[in-house]
Amino acid sequence: MLNSLRLVNFRRHVDTEIDFSDDAQIIAITGANGAGKSTVLEALTFSLYGEGRHGRRGLSKLVRRGAEFEGMQVELEFTVDDVHYKIYRRYDSGKSSAKLFINGNDATQSPDAVTREVTRILGMDATGFRLAVIAQQGDVEGLADLTAAKRKQTISRLLRQDALTNAAREARDIHNRELDIWKAMGSGPDLDDLTSEHAAAVADAAAALTAVTDSRDTLVTLDAELAATKDVEDTWHEAQLILARADATATAARAEADRISAELAGVHVPDEMPAGERSVTELMGAISEVNVAIAKGEAERELAASAEATRSDLDKVTAQLAEVATLLGSDTPASVAMALSKLGGQMAEAEAEKTAAAEKYDELRTAHATLQAQLADVTRRAEAAAGLGDVCETCEQEISDDHKHRQATERAKTIADLKVRTADTVKDGTAAAAAVKAVEEKLSELRGQREELIRRRAAVDAACRTRTDLQRRAEQYQARLARITATPVDLEALFAEKGRLEVARAQAEQAEQVAASRKAAMARRDQLSAALSDAQGRLAAALAEHEAAAPDADLVAAYQRRRELLTQRADEAELVAAVEQEAALAAERVKSVQRAIDDARAHRDRALVHRKNADKAAKAAQVLKDTAAKMATLIRPALEAEVSTLLSELSEGRFTRVKVSEDYELTVEDDGVFEPLSEFSGGQRVMIALATRLALANVVAERHGNGGVGFLILDEVFGSQDETRREAILSSLRTMRALYGQILLISHVGGFDEAADRVLEVSEGSEDGRRTAQVTAA
Numbered sequence: 001m002l003n004s005l006r007l008v009n010f011r012r013h014v015d016t017e018i019d020f021s022d023d024a025q026i027i028a029i030t031g032a033n034g035a036g037k038s039t040v041l042e043a044l045t046f047s048l049y050g051e052g053r054h055g056r057r058g059l060s061k062l063v064r065r066g067a068e069f070e071g072m073q074v075e076l077e078f079t080v081d082d083v084h085y086k087i088y089r090r091y092d093s094g095k096s097s098a099k100l101f102i103n104g105n106d107a108t109q110s111p112d113a114v115t116r117e118v119t120r121i122l123g124m125d126a127t128g129f130r131l132a133v134i135a136q137q138g139d140v141e142g143l144a145d146l147t148a149a150k151r152k153q154t155i156s157r158l159l160r161q162d163a164l165t166n167a168a169r170e171a172r173d174i175h176n177r178e179l180d181i182w183k184a185m186g187s188g189p190d191l192d193d194l195t196s197e198h199a200a201a202v203a204d205a206a207a208a209l210t211a212v213t214d215s216r217d218t219l220v221t222l223d224a225e226l227a228a229t230k231d232v233e234d235t236w237h238e239a240q241l242i243l244a245r246a247d248a249t250a251t252a253a254r255a256e257a258d259r260i261s262a263e264l265a266g267v268h269v270p271d272e273m274p275a276g277e278r279s280v281t282e283l284m285g286a287i288s289e290v291n292v293a294i295a296k297g298e299a300e301r302e303l304a305a306s307a308e309a310t311r312s313d314l315d316k317v318t319a320q321l322a323e324v325a326t327l328l329g330s331d332t333p334a335s336v337a338m339a340l341s342k343l344g345g346q347m348a349e350a351e352a353e354k355t356a357a358a359e360k361y362d363e364l365r366t367a368h369a370t371l372q373a374q375l376a377d378v379t380r381r382a383e384a385a386a387g388l389g390d391v392c393e394t395c396e397q398e399i400s401d402d403h404k405h406r407q408a409t410e411r412a413k414t415i416a417d418l419k420v421r422t423a424d425t426v427k428d429g430t431a432a433a434a435a436v437k438a439v440e441e442k443l444s445e446l447r448g449q450r451e452e453l454i455r456r457r458a459a460v461d462a463a464c465r466t467r468t469d470l471q472r473r474a475e476q477y478q479a480r481l482a483r484i485t486a487t488p489v490d491l492e493a494l495f496a497e498k499g500r501l502e503v504a505r506a507q508a509e510q511a512e513q514v515a516a517s518r519k520a521a522m523a524r525r526d527q528l529s530a531a532l533s534d535a536q537g538r539l540a541a542a543l544a545e546h547e548a549a550a551p552d553a554d555l556v557a558a559y560q561r562r563r564e565l566l567t568q569r570a571d572e573a574e575l576v577a578a579v580e581q582e583a584a585l586a587a588e589r590v591k592s593v594q595r596a597i598d599d600a601r602a603h604r605d606r607a608l609v610h611r612k613n614a615d616k617a618a619k620a621a622q623v624l625k626d627t628a629a630k631m632a633t634l635i636r637p638a639l640e641a642e643v644s645t646l647l648s649e650l651s652e653g654r655f656t657r658v659k660v661s662e663d664y665e666l667t668v669e670d671d672g673v674f675e676p677l678s679e680f681s682g683g684q685r686v687m688i689a690l691a692t693r694l695a696l697a698n699v700v701a702e703r704h705g706n707g708g709v710g711f712l713i714l715d716e717v718f719g720s721q722d723e724t725r726r727e728a729i730l731s732s733l734r735t736m737r738a739l740y741g742q743i744l745l746i747s748h749v750g751g752f753d754e755a756a757d758r759v760l761e762v763s764e765g766s767e768d769g770r771r772t773a774q775v776t777a778a
Contacts, residue, residue, distance in 0.1 A: 001710045001741050003077040003084075005047070009067035010074055011039045012764075012772050024757035025737050026730060028745045029775075031762035037746045040762075040775075041134065041713055047076035047087050048118050049126035050096060050111050059091050064772075080121055080710070087114060135693045136715040164628040171621035178614035185610065188603040189596060198593040205590050208583035215576040222569040229562045236559040239551040246549045250542035257535035264528040269521040273514040280512060283505040290498045297489030307484040314477040317470050324467045333464060336457040343453060347446045354439040361432040368425045375418040382411045635699060636660045642695030650691050650732040658688075666692065683725050690717060690729065698739070711742035718747050730755045 002020040007013040013036065020027065031037050042053055042062070052062055063072040071092030078085055086101040089111070098114040100107045108114055119125050124132060385407060551559075640660050647668070648656040657669040667674040668688060677685050697712065718726050726749075733743055745756065758777065765772045 001079045002044075003079060004075075005040070005043060005077075006073075006075040007039070007043050008073040008075075009064040009070055010043055010046075010072050011062060011064060012036045013039060013043075013774075014064065014067075014767060014772050016775050018760060018775055020742065022758070025741060026733060026743050026745060026756045026758075028747065028756035028759045029762060030747055030749075030759060032764070033748050035762045035764050037748070037762045038715060040744075041715055041746060043074050044076065044713075045126065045129070047074040047089050048122070048129065049115050050089060050098065051126050055126075059096065060094065063091060066767075085121065087118070089114070132697045133711065134713045134715060135690070135697060135717060164624050164631070168621045168624035168628065171617045171624060175614050175617035175621060178610045178617060182607055182610040182614060185603065185607045188607065189600040191597065191600050191604075194593060194597045194600060198590065198597060201586065201590045201593050205583065205586035208579065208586045211579045212576065212583050215572060215579050218572050219569065219576060222565060222572060226562070226565050226569060229558070229565070232555070232558040232562050236551070236555060236562075239549070239555065242549040243546065243551070246542060246546035250539060250546050253535055253539035253542050257532060257539055260528055260532040260535055264525065264532060267521055267525045267528065269525070270514050270518050272518065273511045278504065278508065280505060280508045283501055283508060287498060287501045287505065290494055290501060293489075294491060294494045294498065297491045297494060300487050300489050301491070303484055307481060310477050310480050310484070314474060314481070317474045317477065321467065321470045321474070324463050324470065328460065328463050328467075331456070331460050333457065333460055336453060336460050340450065340453050340457065343446060343450050347443065347450065350439060350443045350446060354436065354443060357432060357435040357439055361429060361436055364425055364429040364432055368422060368429060371418055371422045371425060375415060375422065378411055378414050378418065382408070382415070385411070636662070636664075638699055639692075639695055642698050643692050646694050646736075647688060647691040649735050650687055650729055652728060652732065655688070686717075687725065687729060690714075693717075710740070711744065712740040713744045713746065715746045716748070718745070718749050727755050 004017065004019050004021060006015075006017040008015050010016075018040065029037050029040055045051055045053075046062065050056065052059055071090055073088065073090045076087045084103050086104075088099040090097045096111045097109075098111040099109050100114045100117055108117055115126075122129065385404075640658055643658045643660070643666070644656060647658060655668050655670065657674075659667045659674055661667075665676070666688065667676055668680070669675075670679075677688060680688065694712070718729075730745075733740070736743075760775050760777060762775050765774050
């Protein structure tokens, strides 16, 4: 039994407290659509199980906008079997917290622990709670629908039989998947062949290890003999060092003597050359003076060429100025701008005409659409009235022929009047469209004129800019010509004089170079002759030292024996390396075959696991299928009895028996005959569907091992019921007080003030510019 519910910053509720503690059985929660009625239902589910309409996803959307930093909290108090429970749940900064008090004592404080305890207390999880306690409009409409498949689907979902069906399907999928894997894996490698291969590899490895031991023993013997002759190696190397030093000295002395002899032979002393009349320095001064005169002459020549180029540019600019004057004619930027301004005024007037014509055309189109809709509506109603025969289209009561004739005459007159008004509107619309088109053509012509003026303005502006630039350039050319003065110079004579001086300078430089080279060559010849004499003396001494340093015959024989031992030792070491590599390969082959054996055993074990999984899944699928069939067999009689009892109460004894087929097709006894739902009126179908939904809730509650939680929530299930039928259903619900001590009716339909024991009205408000919800007792 619900005692109280408090919502703090929950969706649109700032701080709403609802008291359920009085003895009211039927509590109506009413209000306009979107006001926050179903939020109460969502708050109940959240407080009990910590879930929203989408489970535990999107809990942040439950927090009222603008209160993200404050967080959201829900407090619920309820009683089960005389035990008082109180739940606090909060959601703050993405984290959930919860507390549960039992008879005022702190019982548990984590969200998951509170949910587990609530599941134990109520005997159902969140899904079972929604099915057993909450009846929504979609459930009732699905049960009242004339489609048998949809009705079966809805009942299976409400009874949670679809979970068994889905589980059986998943088990079959697992069976097929595991069986396919087992078949794909095959039998794997042959373990007997791998075992034989492993024994052969072990034997090969043992033989390789024996060969390694023999080769290492031979190495030990050779190393001992080499150690005994180590002094021979040292003596030999010492003698070879002495011999190498003497040989190097002799080689160096011989090379030095040969180099000096070759260099001495290559020394050339040039012949003397007579000197000129003037020195190189005097000739360089004369050449510098001629170069200065040439530079001045070239500068004068460049001034004359610049003056000629400037005159040519001035003539071109003068011709271009004449062309620009011809292009401009009488136009100026101001005159073109004035023409554009005048044309802009004409276009503005045309645009205003177009806007007025378009608005009139749109008004006529709107009027035409309205008339057509009215005409279609009146025509449809006339056709519907004709199909009803002698029944009134509004109240569905029988009417007289005169009444029907008057209605038909009025509709015919209305249709004729609407057709005339529609034709007039079409005529006026055609004229308005023509007016819009004429104004658009005028605007198109004016736009063309404006584009031509814009192009002319651009051309005039460009020509004026060009004229200004040409005038500036002409003034610059005239000023430049006034500054240029040039004096003619005979450059050919100057270049000829420079050539003669350059020849004389070259001859003087050559004479000086020959004299210097002759002096240097004679000194180098004397120096090389002395160095050659010294080198030849060092060569003779080095040859004598080399002859004395040659080793004797005994040392040569001992050293040769040691070389043979070293060669034999190197060959044996290479043999040891090869045998060790062969032994390593044999050992690796043993490991490789062992790994193959391990892989084969693992493959066999994995295949066996997949085969066992396939067998288990097949058995599970069959068990689930048999369970679903058995449950359907057991549930149908209980469902028939529950629906019959509830429907008898809801219909005030008119309908007392129902039958439920294997496909959950419902038939109801009416005057001794079981009729399908399609034979009943819309209101009766909804009543039967409501009874079925309540019966399903009872069955679900019994399946969870309890007699129900003591309250029922009906969410928007009265939309298709008239006031009389609603009152009858509410009256019947009152008879179920032993089963449902509280019934919460959530509905946007009014009229519950007198029928319900208590009415809570949910309305909209505002706080800080945001929409809020508030609950008041009506």
